[in-house]
Amino acid sequence: MSAHCQLTGRSPGFGHRVSHSHRRGKRRFDPNIQRRRYWLPSEGRYVRLTLSAKGIKTVDAIGIEAAVARIRARGEKI
Numbered sequence: 001m002s003a004h005c006q007l008t009g010r011s012p013g014f015g016h017r018v019s020h021s022h023r024r025g026k027r028r029f030d031p032n033i034q035r036r037r038y039w040l041p042s043e044g045r046y047v048r049l050t051l052s053a054k055g056i057k058t059v060d061a062i063g064i065e066a067a068v069a070r071i072r073a074r075g076e077k078i
């Protein structure tokens with residue numbers, strides 16, 4: 001599973017791990033990705049979405065129907 005939010009498009013950021021002596025090494029900042037299952041009343045089925053914490057809050061605010069419409073508008077299959 002890639003660290004990618006289906007709703008917001010949030011993906012990992014990259015940077016450096018900096019030690020006390022200030023030597024730098026590569027690191028990856030992963031978003032807080034969760035797999036959530038939502039009931040989709042219009043289709044009479046559950047959908048499983050891979051969402052960031054912000055994506056989950058967005059679904060709570062706009063509703064699952066609008067969120068699924070946004071995801072499908074980007075061409076992603078659910």
